[in-house]
Amino acid sequence: MTNETLLTTKLVELQADHPTKEAVITCLAEKLYEQQYVKExxxxxxxxxxxxxxxxxxxxxTGVAIPHTDSVHVLKPAIAVSMLKNPVSFCVMGSPDSQVEVSMVLMLAISDPESQLELLQRLMGIFQDAETMQLMQEMTTADELVQLLTERIQ
Amino acid sequence: MTKRILVSCGTAVATSTVVAKKVEETLKSKGYDVVVEQCKASEVPYKAASASVIVTTTPISDAGNTPVIQTISFLTGVGIEADIEKIIQHLG
Structure with a gap:
């Protein structure tokens, strides 16, 4: 598995404008389905x-969200990314009564948690790295964003 | 004696995998003899009894007498050290 195929510009959107979290999730899931990373x-x-x-x-x-689901729905691993122009509200993990304004959504298609552990760890590492998070928000093209993320998760 | 730590999340796909690894690495580096197992939140009632402490990213019920630490610090980085201290307290 190479990170190149995990993350492609076809799975990334910048300056995205979605009214709700459901709209973001549906849009990213559609990209993953079109590129044959996930089942219908x-x-x-x-x-x-x-x-x-x-x-x-x-x-x-800032706030991020990492929507994902059981690996039975996944064909091959990938990350789809939406950088939002206007933040949308997500409920907070573990605290469904609290909301967080999210400006970046990373949708995970995980096919095997054990073999993708390192990727997940690096990803969470990025969340804890304020400098990279700031850089991600400043990216102006999908190519730049994919390149930055790929560098940081390798 | 080896202490068992149970780490749970919604589907045991992404978050508990990361949390389990982080908890294990941190405690082992501090010299604690621990074994960390991850599971789905729904499996906690069957697995709680054999664990010294449960670390979970999502609310769980029926953990019996086993202490529960609900936290997302291992994912966000905010408040990790305080949570590690809490886990250590329960290792006795």
Whole structure:
């Protein structure tokens, strides 16, 4: 598995404008489905899981969300990214009654948690790295964003 | 004696995998003899009894007498050290 195929410009959107978290999730799931990373059932499964186990994470300086679901809905691993022009509200992981304003959504298609552990760890490492988070927000093209993320998760 | 720590999240796909690894690495580096197992929140009732402490990213019920630490610090980086201290207190 190479990170090149995990993360491509076709799975990234910048300056995205979505009214709700459901709209972001549906849009990213559609990209993953079109590129044949996930099964048709993935989108509904992620939406349903987000209600029960929300994935909003209030970081030190911003909010991110990492919608995902069971690996049975995934064909091959990938990350789809939406950088939002206007933040949308997600419920906070572990605290469904609290909301966090999210400016970046990373949708995870995980096919095997054990083999993708390192990727997940690096990703969480990025969340804890204020400098990289700031850089990501400043990227102006999908190419730049993919390049930065790929560098940081390798 | 080896202490068991149970780490749970919604589907045991992404978050508990990361949390389990972080908890294990941190405690082992501090010299604690621990084994960390991850599971789905729904599996906690069957697995709680054999663990010294449960670390979870999502609310859980039926943990019996096993202490529960609910936290997302291992994902966000905010408040990790305080949570590690809490876990250590329960290792006895």
């Amino acid at each position: 059932s993935y989108s509904a499964a992620v939406l349903a899981r987000e209600v029960i186990y929300p994935t909003g994470l209030p970081l030190a300086n």
